[in-house]
Amino acid sequence: MRRVVVTGLGMVTPLGCGVEETWSRVLKGESGAARIETFDVSDLPCKVATPIRRGDGSNGTFNPDQWMEPKEARKVDDFIVFAMAAARQALEDAGWAPKTADDQAATGVLIGSGIGGIEGIAEAGIILKERGPRRISPFFIPGRLINLASGYVSIEHGLKGPNHAVVTACSTGAHAIGDASRLVALGDADVMVAGGSESPLSRLAIAGFSACRALSTGFNDEPTRASRPWDRDRDGFVMGEGAGVVVLEAYEHAKARGAKIYAEVIGYGLSGDAYHITAPSETGDGAFRCMQAALRRAGISPDELDYINAHGTSTPMGDEIELGAVQRLLGNAAARVSMSSTKSATGHLLGAAGAVEAIFSILALRDQIAPPTLNLDNPSVETPIDLVAHAARQRPIEVVLSNSFGFGGTNASLVFRKAA
Amino acid sequence: MSDIAERVKKIVVEHLGVEPDKVTENASFMDDLGADSLDTVELVMAFEEEFGVEIPDDAAETILTVGDAIKFLSKTAA
Numbered sequence: 001m002r003r004v005v006v007t008g009l010g011m012v013t014p015l016g017c018g019v020e021e022t023w024s025r026v027l028k029g030e031s032g033a034a035r036i037e038t039f040d041v042s043d044l045p046c047k048v049a050t051p052i053r054r055g056d057g058s059n060g061t062f063n064p065d066q067w068m069e070p071k072e073a074r075k076v077d078d079f080i081v082f083a084m085a086a087a088r089q090a091l092e093d094a095g096w097a098p099k100t101a102d103d104q105a106a107t108g109v110l111i112g113s114g115i116g117g118i119e120g121i122a123e124a125g126i127i128l129k130e131r132g133p134r135r136i137s138p139f140f141i142p143g144r145l146i147n148l149a150s151g152y153v154s155i156e157h158g159l160k161g162p163n164h165a166v167v168t169a170c171s172t173g174a175h176a177i178g179d180a181s182r183l184v185a186l187g188d189a190d191v192m193v194a195g196g197s198e199s200p201l202s203r204l205a206i207a208g209f210s211a212c213r214a215l216s217t218g219f220n221d222e223p224t225r226a227s228r229p230w231d232r233d234r235d236g237f238v239m240g241e242g243a244g245v246v247v248l249e250a251y252e253h254a255k256a257r258g259a260k261i262y263a264e265v266i267g268y269g270l271s272g273d274a275y276h277i278t279a280p281s282e283t284g285d286g287a288f289r290c291m292q293a294a295l296r297r298a299g300i301s302p303d304e305l306d307y308i309n310a311h312g313t314s315t316p317m318g319d320e321i322e323l324g325a326v327q328r329l330l331g332n333a334a335a336r337v338s339m340s341s342t343k344s345a346t347g348h349l350l351g352a353a354g355a356v357e358a359i360f361s362i363l364a365l366r367d368q369i370a371p372p373t374l375n376l377d378n379p380s381v382e383t384p385i386d387l388v389a390h391a392a393r394q395r396p397i398e399v400v401l402s403n404s405f406g407f408g409g410t411n412a413s414l415v416f417r418k419a420a
Numbered sequence: 421m422s423d424i425a426e427r428v429k430k431i432v433v434e435h436l437g438v439e440p441d442k443v444t445e446n447a448s449f450m451d452d453l454g455a456d457s458l459d460t461v462e463l464v465m466a467f468e469e470e471f472g473v474e475i476p477d478d479a480a481e482t483i484l485t486v487g488d489a490i491k492f493l494s495k496t497a498a
Contacts, residue, residue: 071437134474137465138458 001185005419006262007254008094008247009359010086010195013346014050014240016060018089022356023363025060026345026371027392031224033238033347039203046215048223049201050240050347052082068152075139076148077117078199082243082352083149084156087111087193091157094247094259096191098158106190108161109150110180111197111245112172114351114406117144119202149197161189167351169406170311172196173244174354174414178268181248190253195245195355209239212278214315227348228375229312229341230319230387237313240347244355246362251419263362263416267298267401273409280318280405284325287311290411291329291401298415300399303333305415307370307395309361309402312341313348320381322403327383338395340388344374354404358414361400365418369394424471424497425490431466432486435459445487463489471497 011018014032015025025032032050041047055061064073067085087109091097098104124140142148147165154163162183166176173196180194209215216236219226227238254261271293273286280286295302308326312319319341327334342360349356364370369392376389386393402414429443436453449455449463464480467473467489473496475483483489 069437071435134468135465138461142458 002187003251004181004184004248004265005251005254006246006265006362006416007249007259008090008096009262009362010089010093011242011244011356011359012052012062012082012085013242013349013356014052015346016053017057017062017085018060019359021060023360026342026360027369029372029374029391031227031345031374032240033223033226035220035223036201038201041206044203044206045210045217046206047220048216048226048238050238051201052241076143076152077120078241079113079116079197079243080143080149080152082199082241083111083197083245084152086195086197086243086245087153087157090193090245090247094249096247104158104160106161107159108163108183108189108192109154109159110162110164110166110176110183110192110194111149111153112166112168112176112351113146113149113197114167114169114172115198115200115205116146118200118205120144122202122204153193159193162192168410168412169408170348170350170353171404171406171410171412172351172354173356174358174402174404174412175270177246177248177265177355177358178270178412178414181265181268184248184250190250192248193245194248195243196352197243198349198351199241200239200350201241206239214278215239216314225375227314227344229310229314229344229373230323230379231376232378232380234314234316234319236315237343238347240349242346242349242352242356244352244359246355246359261419263365264419265414266417267294267300267413267415269294269297269413271411273411275409278407280321281409282321284321284328286409286411287322287325287403287405288328291325291403291413294401294413294415302330303336304399305330305333305337305401306397307361307364307400308337308339309357309400310339310341311403311405313343318405322405323381323383323385326385330385335384338370338386338388338393340371340373342371344376354402354412357404358402361402362416365397365400365416368397370397424494427470428467428486428489428493431470432463435463435466443486445485445490447486448484467493473497
């Protein structure tokens with residue numbers, strides 16, 4: 001198996017359009033949460049979300065026209081536009097623009113989404129019912145399909161290697177990066193553009209996740225306080241939109257072209273809970289085995305971990321179960337580890353979360369700083385693990401792990417280390 | 421007649437994202453204005469919507485240029 005490194009990063013998040021724009025706000029402890037104003041929430045129990053700040057592109061705002069032809073963007077749901085933005089950022093950051101037939105064939109795309117174009121599907125359903133099948137656009141299907149994020153990115157940049165997509169709910173972004181790293185390790189591609197994207201902010205998605213009792217409902221008048229992982233007053237997650245994309249590359253390939261190397265993907269673990277469609281297994285066994293598998297693949301012991309970016313969605317059950325699994329994994333090493341949930345700032349970006357958080361983990365490694373867990377005023381349980389409450393913490397960081405867990409009981413963990 | 425032509429051209433400009441001066445009556449949707457087969461299906465839908473008519477598939481297949489659309493709609497639109 002070939003070594004795989006990360007050479008490019010890109011993201012669009014509720015905190016900003018761009019990696020450094022987002023990261024600087026994360027470190028400052030800013031929250032992307034706001035009252036939902038783009039659709040009627042009067043009859044919805046959850047009225048808060050973390051939307052992308054749209055604007056003319058200045059001051060970290062997201063201007064879709066900068067990333068996709070308006071004529072094309074009109075045909076697709078926003079998750080594809082976000083993916084286009086994050087992918088172009090990552091490719092430019094990596095300095096990789098394949099032009100020869102060989103280089104194009106050696107570069108693939110694997111961008112997933114948890115749900116895909118739910119807003120467009122909802123709208124088309126109304127058109128079908130009210131006006132009939134002849135009014136359904138020919139772009140209805142290609143603008144909603146999850147793998148069309150990978151499709152559009154490949155067409156835009158001429159990437160003719162493996163073209164793939166992952167759909168594993170809130171583990172999507174992590175699985176995409178993990179699976180893509182294997183494609184590079186096994187030689188199916190030299191370079192992979194990998195990540196996740198999600199645009200779920202619609203009445204239908206809020207109604208659906210509310211019915212699952214997954215969303216925060218108690219902080220509608222104080223949106224920035226709603227996402228509060230491990231805090232005793234947490235009452236559900238805050239849904240957000242965005243995308244994260246990385247460029248993964250065979251180590252020798254990156255070295256040969258003199259690319260900047262952020263980190264090496266040293267571990268990737270997967271597991272299934274086989275327990276319940278939405279609830280995590282109460283023992284945390286699935287999460288534990290997932291992290292264990294990632295460490296085994298990395299060939300490291302738990303006491304080598306420095307920072308963990310938790311799944312930590314701010315749900316009453318999930319946060320403590322994950323914490324328990326991490327404590328079991330770390331054993332006596334628990335006190336040396338910092339673990340935070342950046343969902344306290346970004347909200348839960350569903351299929352994009354794992355990719356965005358993998359990037360935060362890589363930046364923690366680069367900058368030797370653990371991003372904070374906001375709103376952790378009163379931890380609901382005691383733990384020897386440093387949960388980085390309120391403020392970022394400068395500390396030595398050599399190895400990082402990022403967790404993602406999804407509906408269906410699907411788990412993924414990624415481990416990164418500075419590339420020697 | 422000219423009113424229909426203006427409305428057709430406006431739809432073409434909006435849907436294909438092309439400059440208005442490119443939308444001449446001789447312009448072919450696919451050869452000159454960058455449309456693909458899906459774009460042409462959507463254009464026909466937009467004409468139906470704008471003019472309140474139904475354009476059967478066999479008729480739609482004969483609408484290849486801006487002029488074809490204007491001619492067809494001048495005959496059928498009320």
